[in-house]
Amino acid sequence: MAMQLSRRDFLKSTAAGAAVLVVGMNSKGVLAAGKAETVVNPFVRIHQDGIVTVIAKHFEMGQGTTTGLTTLVAEELDADWRTIKVEFAPADPEKYKNLFWGSQGTGGSTAIANSFMQYREAGTAARELLVNAAANKWGVDAADIAVSNGILTAGTKQGHFGDFIEQAMALTPSEKPTLKSHDQFKLIGKLDLPRKDSQSKTDGSAMFAMDIKIPGMVYAVIQRSPRFGGVVTSFDTSEAKKVAGFVDAKALPNKAGVVVFAKNTWSAFQARNAIQTEWDYSAAESRSIADMTASHRELTRSPEFDTGKVSRVQAQTSISGAAQIVDAEFVFPFLSHAPLEPLNCVIEPTENGVKFHDGCQSPSLVQGAVGHVLGLQPEQIEINTVYAGGSFGRRATPIADYQVEAALAFVLLGEKTPVKLVWSREDDIRGGYYRAMAVHTANIGLDGGGKILGWDHRIATKSIMKGTPFENFAVHNGVDNSSVEGVADTLYNLPNMAVGLSDFKSAIPVLWWRSVGHTHTAYAMESLLDMIAHETGQDPIEMRLGLLDRADDKQRRMAGVIEAARDLSGWQKKDKRGFAAHFSFNTWVAVVADITVNGQQVHVDKLHIAVDCGVAVNPDVIRAQMEGGAGYGLGAVLRNEITFEDGEVVQSNFPDYPPLRITDMPEVEVAIVASAEAPSGVGEPAVPPAGPAVANAIFAVTGQRITQLPMSKSGFQFV
């Protein structure tokens, strides 16, 4: 059970009453142990009963982080897996920062990668202290003490962790306690370590923000502008007042919508639907999808920015003498994240600020943005992080959109009443922060032997980072890296490759969507490579291997996963199957897709997935992320799109934004490439290659190349 305490509760529970050993870093950033006051950022807490609690600095949206971080501590501490607990850390950017970013947050598949040493060190420091304490108490040599499953043993003497915490508290950990070598691991890499959140998520007791209820709490829903960028001019509540449970309705200070308050969720939804609002659309996005697509196409004709290894002129010159040309255009729609738990959070007043209850992906962004709105310092904003019912990126926006909405609603109600902000599914599908639409064009020249001579690649898409606090580090020379990642930095050796980029401009908010730019770049790149292979009579796998140089470490590991997927699937030349591979978030994934086609009916039968993510901390969690990531990517490419008519989103809920169903789900077999390298991400990297592997299978079987997504628009039915 992952519960979380406020900072105050936390200090209370660790300082007073029963003795508790706390291990983490002191204010100088070195390992420290003792009472809560001396250890400023505790990662491990051990109570007198011997129970160990790991403090997770990352949130849990299903990706298995709570299990992963607990594994790292339990491994080095030799704790008992059955009893070790995990709880979420309070919001504190200094103590619990993501070491890759310098602020507190989860994303980019970094949770285990940035914590791998930190959490192990905390675990091993705790172990060392307990062992030294036992050695003192028993009068034996520390080297003669064995630790296993939370029990210390020396000869006939035996005790659990809790028996030694008083003594351990007085000791100082060595600056760099020794970590286990990889061959000493008992938990890391073990296939059948059960997830820490399985129990509470199968008996209904797991708490999500949607489940939080505070005495006196009022429910808020927002009527937002049907067109992005529209503002309220007037609204009429006469019908809403007739809804039982209606409390009040007020326009947001920025006029982006009308907040409706009610005594329960259902009344709030009903009252919101009854409000009549007039909107000013003068600054709003009012185009339809056909115009937007045409505009993206137009933008690819003359790219604003050049980001490839060579100039466009050089690429075109290399292509001009080509014996064969591969020419293609890809159109990718806007996509909604649609986590199953619609967005929501609770805000309540505290003595000197506010407290959120939220499946909070980025506490630092929330503290910054909400602090700005409420005129509070970050530390005046407490965050009780609870489980998130999915996110896929949606629960972290640069401007903390939904938490700011909740804060504004809280202000409108007088700052004394706890407010729960709830989005309906329709709000979610229509509310923006989409994976940006993108159009790619590619013009590739080949010589008579099928060798690539030049590659003119162009992308038009809306930038995620421009105009946000991330612009400074994510945008260079006008190029938002997240628009071109996966093309401009391809691991394949593609000679004379130019990559042009143009930004689509619109009021439609766009956001990182599980695997960010790779969601479209992998599909384009892996389809193009497949086209080249087929046009020139080469085996798609062999051709890719020929484009990789094993002297380069990253390319060698790419070749490694390609071969692993080939071997796992028993791939033979001329097989009517699909192949794709992609490198993202420092992880390599290759996929072979098997499909059955019956007339226009397609069923995806099986995905064979090979992954290289460095040390496999929790192999079963990795497998689960391969299954789930591939399923998430597949669901989107099969049927999902967000489209617009006169600026209004056409789709509204699952009937017209259909999620992948159990009937669609292929079998999945996963091979994890053995590795001693540092662990890298697993939450996102399976998403990018799944779609193109299936597209390439459809081509292999039917001869039809799908370049406009979703695939359901190409006349196929997915059954």
Add this chain to the structure above:
Amino acid sequence: MLYTLNINGHSRSVEAEPATPLLWVIRDELNLTGTKFGCGVAACGACTVHFNGTPIRSCSFPVDGAADNEITTIEGLRGQVAEAVQQAWREKDVVQCGYCQSGQIMSAVGLLSSNPSPSDSDIDGAMAGNACRCATYVRIRDAIKLASKKLEV
């Protein structure tokens, strides 16, 4: 209106408008939050509860039709089939975010209660209405088969 609901074997009185979906009475009034809201239009299954033993989508079922019937939520699941299913779910580590899983389990228990050895297409039929955005379907299928095996012995 004042309704008396028979929920998880207890009789509970609640004040609600007749058209209020059972889901919101269960969650907001009775504080049984294991039953989830995902879509509100009977398209995701997160809100699945048992109505006299049969899975229904509580988001699209008015409280008015629920009185005098036996309602079971995830919190009130008991018995051999429920235990087999929950145990299988844990052994297979099905869950990811977990938000859909109460509904998945309610549907699976419904299926195995009436059909202890379902075929793949029986599983598809019973589970197709339960969406999992984390795509845990491979394991849902495996867990149902494992639960079915547990029920054989």
